[in-house]
Amino acid sequence: MIRNARIELNAIGDGQIQVDGVPLRGVRALSLDASLGERPVLRLELAVHDISTLAETAIHIPDDTAATLVALGWTPPPGQPVEEVPDVPA
Numbered sequence: 001m002i003r004n005a006r007i008e009l010n011a012i013g014d015g016q017i018q019v020d021g022v023p024l025r026g027v028r029a030l031s032l033d034a035s036l037g038e039r040p041v042l043r044l045e046l047a048v049h050d051i052s053t054l055a056e057t058a059i060h061i062p063d064d065t066a067a068t069l070v071a072l073g074w075t076p077p078p079g080q081p082v083e084e085v086p087d088v089p090a
Helices: 063-071
Strands: 005-009 015-019 027-033 041-046 049-052 057-060
Touching: 041 063
Parallel strands: none
Antiparallel strands: 005 015, 027 041, 049 057
16 A cells, blocks of 8 residues: 655654654654665554563553554554544644
């Protein structure tokens, strides 16, 4: 699936990423690979927490990360509420 991304970063790495006009939250890092004549590839590292005990392992997806995944087409498991990503003022 082809999507349009807009990346705004300042000199210290603060900024915003939008995909198809939707602001993404919960992004820890990004990389962009672009070769002449080829489609660029944007890779995002999202915040996810591994909560392990001796008995079981649970993966916690923070609200910001879940909202970003939904904006990119992910369907959360039943019973997991997901906040809508708010519009960011232009």
